[in-house]
Amino acid sequence: MFAHIFINRLKCLLRDRETIFWTMMFPLLLAVFFNMALLNVNNDEMFKAIDIAVVDDSSYQSDRHFKAALDEASKGDGRLFNLTVTSKDNADELLNENKIAGYIVVEEPIKLVVNKSGINQAIVKSFIDSYMQTASSVNSILFEKPNAQQELVSSLNERQQYVKEVSATNAEPNNVLNYFYTLIAMACMYGCFFGMREASDIQADISPLAARVNISPVHKLKAFIYSFCASLILHLFEIFILLMFLRFVLGVDFGPKTGYVILTSVLGSITGVSFGAFVSAIVKKSENIKIAILLGVSMTGSFLAGMMYQNMKYIVAQNVPVLSYLNPVNLLTDAFYSLYYYDTFSRYALNIGFLCIFIVVFSFGTYLIIRRRKYASL
Amino acid sequence: MIIKVKNLVKRYGDLIALDHLSLSVNEGEVFGLLGPNGSGKTTAINCILSLLKYDKGEIEIFGQPMTPDAYNIKRDIGIVMQNVAVYNELTVYENIDYFCGLYVQDKKLRKKLVDEAIDFVELSEFTKFYPKKLSGGLLRRLNIACGIAHKPKLIILDEPTVAVDPQSRNRILEGILELNRQGATIIYTSHYMEEVEQICSRIMILDKGKAIATGTKDELKAMISMGEKITVETYSLSEEQLSRLRRLPNIASAEYKNQTLEIKSNKGQHNLETILEFIKKEGIRFGKIYSEMPTLNDVFLEITGKGLRD
Numbered sequence: 001m002f003a004h005i006f007i008n009r010l011k012c013l014l015r016d017r018e019t020i021f022w023t024m025m026f027p028l029l030l031a032v033f034f035n036m037a038l039l040n041v042n043n044d045e046m047f048k049a050i051d052i053a054v055v056d057d058s059s060y061q062s063d064r065h066f067k068a069a070l071d072e073a074s075k076g077d078g079r080l081f082n083l084t085v086t087s088k089d090n091a092d093e094l095l096n097e098n099k100i101a102g103y104i105v106v107e108e109p110i111k112l113v114v115n116k117s118g119i120n121q122a123i124v125k126s127f128i129d130s131y132m133q134t135a136s137s138v139n140s141i142l143f144e145k146p147n148a149q150q151e152l153v154s155s156l157n158e159r160q161q162y163v164k165e166v167s168a169t170n171a172e173p174n175n176v177l178n179y180f181y182t183l184i185a186m187a188c189m190y191g192c193f194f195g196m197r198e199a200s201d202i203q204a205d206i207s208p209l210a211a212r213v214n215i216s217p218v219h220k221l222k223a224f225i226y227s228f229c230a231s232l233i234l235h236l237f238e239i240f241i242l243l244m245f246l247r248f249v250l251g252v253d254f255g256p257k258t259g260y261v262i263l264t265s266v267l268g269s270i271t272g273v274s275f276g277a278f279v280s281a282i283v284k285k286s287e288n289i290k291i292a293i294l295l296g297v298s299m300t301g302s303f304l305a306g307m308m309y310q311n312m313k314y315i316v317a318q319n320v321p322v323l324s325y326l327n328p329v330n331l332l333t334d335a336f337y338s339l340y341y342y343d344t345f346s347r348y349a350l351n352i353g354f355l356c357i358f359i360v361v362f363s364f365g366t367y368l369i370i371r372r373r374k375y376a377s378l
Numbered sequence: 379m380i381i382k383v384k385n386l387v388k389r390y391g392d393l394i395a396l397d398h399l400s401l402s403v404n405e406g407e408v409f410g411l412l413g414p415n416g417s418g419k420t421t422a423i424n425c426i427l428s429l430l431k432y433d434k435g436e437i438e439i440f441g442q443p444m445t446p447d448a449y450n451i452k453r454d455i456g457i458v459m460q461n462v463a464v465y466n467e468l469t470v471y472e473n474i475d476y477f478c479g480l481y482v483q484d485k486k487l488r489k490k491l492v493d494e495a496i497d498f499v500e501l502s503e504f505t506k507f508y509p510k511k512l513s514g515g516l517l518r519r520l521n522i523a524c525g526i527a528h529k530p531k532l533i534i535l536d537e538p539t540v541a542v543d544p545q546s547r548n549r550i551l552e553g554i555l556e557l558n559r560q561g562a563t564i565i566y567t568s569h570y571m572e573e574v575e576q577i578c579s580r581i582m583i584l585d586k587g588k589a590i591a592t593g594t595k596d597e598l599k600a601m602i603s604m605g606e607k608i609t610v611e612t613y614s615l616s617e618e619q620l621s622r623l624r625r626l627p628n629i630a631s632a633e634y635k636n637q638t639l640e641i642k643s644n645k646g647q648h649n650l651e652t653i654l655e656f657i658k659k660e661g662i663r664f665g666k667i668y669s670e671m672p673t674l675n676d677v678f679l680e681i682t683g684k685g686l687r688d
Contacts, residue, residue, distance in 0.1 A: 015467035208463035
């Protein structure tokens with residue numbers, strides 16, 4: 001009986017083009033759009049060396065310490081500045097044409113000429129201030145204790161750190177991943193459309209088809225479970241296609257814990273399908289109203305998890321933290337990000353724990369409603 | 379006895395949908411439940427099938443109490459719902475096979491039964507069609523095939539001909555009689571009295587959840603005082619002639635409207651002959667004359683004071 005119901009159910013679901021579009025094609029299309037839109041976000045966020053100029057005059061040439069500091073900050077891949085040594089007139093011209101953030105005039109004190117304020121200008125200013133502060137300290141110490149030269153040099157080399165930095169991860173922070181993770185979470189929740197159909201097709205007070213199944217000599221709950229399995233398997237298949245597409249076509253990084261990523265996807269899929277079944281069982285309204293509720297919950301959850309605006313996730317976590325735990329989309333997103341970013345499992349386990357609670361609530365709630373074998377009205 | 383229902387009461391709040399309904403269906407008969415919309419036919423069927431909760435009463439099928447878990451009873455029941463209940467994503471063949479498979483697990487036997495059901499409802503040309511491609515009549519036939527493919531002993535058909543063209547309706551009714559000839563006991567609900575008269579061996583008339591009369595169609599018609607209905611097309615009839623006509627023996631009523639004289643007679647012999655003699659004697663010129671025996675609608679009208687389709 002399992003095979004009979006399961007196979008026929010699978011046929012029905014596979015031929016339901018509308019549901020297949022929303023549960024599989026739509027997330028894939030959205031992934032492509034995300035990829036196109038977010039392609040350069042990480043590059044834009046990376047630090048780029050600041051274009052500056054220094055006026056090449058006798059003061060600059062004679063201040064060999066500052067010259068050396070500036071040269072040092074303008075060398076190598078991780079350099080702070082792209083330095084142009086030029087005349088004052090040329091520096092003015094470069095500044096007016098916005099080709100440099102500002103130019104430095106070496107005099108007493110060292111002067112920074114800018115035509116607007118911004119992050120780059122603040123960094124250059126901070127560099128100059130830091131240099132001048134250090135130079136002033138060194139001069140004062142040497143003036144007070146001319147013999148402390150050796151001691152001073154070694155103390156400059158051994159700057160004392162009073163705070164120890166412990167990294168929770170070896171992974172690079174990535175601003176784009178959260179968008180893709182919310183997309184997977186949303187796709188998982190879209191399993192609700194399968195779940196909705198399963199619950200509708202087993203309750204005689206909702207559909208004549210269900211009445212026909214209820215009259216047959218098959219245990220109602222067994223019929224439901226067999227059909228539910230077909231929905232779940234199909235939805236899992238769709239989620240794996242999405243994962244493969246994200247990983248191998250779009251190159252989305254899931255970190256090294258592949259097994260856990262799959263586990264999270266499975267739990268996400270169960271959450272989505274059981275959520276749909278629960279809503280369908282509990283809401284005694286038309287199919288359109290049920291679809292509106294499911295879409296509304298999934299999309300609101302996705303928005304709050306940061307699908308449209310990444311910082312929303314943090315705004316919610318900061319202002320209404322309980323909402324983060326009541327939103328399955330956020331739990332899934334956070335579980336994926338925890339797997340990618342953290343080396344430990346505590347945060348992942350918390351997310352998965354809450355997700356399991358949702359699965360139990362949805363499944364038990366559905367069971368309580370659909371176990372009825374006689375109806376008050378049809 | 380195939381079905382025995384005793385004192386069935388079903389309430390929807392203050393509304394009594396079934397009011398101490400009792401009925402019995404014998405093996406091999408075509409039992410009709412006739413009543414206007416909202417009279418409780420479908421509610422009665424749903425209670426009998428243990429789909430609906432009821433407030434009071436006892437239901438036995440095949441001599442055993444009917445419950446939602448009575449799978450041995452359900453195995454021998456076929457149901458054809460009022461609403462078409464098929465999967466739009468499965469073809470005609472797959473739909474029949476699916477529903478038959480809920481009753482019959484043996485694949486070989488199932489294939490044979492499905493093929494027979496397809497032949498029976500004459501859908502052989504449409505086995506690969508999806509339900510959306512079928513006309514209303516073909517869809518109804520598919521609905522019937524899904525309900526009867528497993529060869530049940532008891533078949534319940536709940537208004538299977540609603541919104542069906544006359545040709546398909548006749549095929550469906552012939553099919554039901556054929557199923558009965560093959561040994562199935564049938565319960566047929568409808569508000570079309572002509573259908574019930576045509577196929578049912580015994581009829582129960584329902585109104586407001588109550589059984590108001592039960593019997594064969596002749597027994598039901600014998601319950602009322604009305605005889606035949608005579609209609610005369612005539613172009614001239616004076617008030618005096620109409621009064622004299624009303625005074626004839628066995629005339630229950632006579633009305634003249636739109637050049638048509640409608641006479642309802644009480645039971646009795648030679649009513650038509652008496653009226654023809656009167657027309658001849660009075661020199662009334664007439665076109666056509668029709669005589670109809672009382673219908674189940676007349677039975678319903680006389681008992682309840684309203685028509686079946688009011």
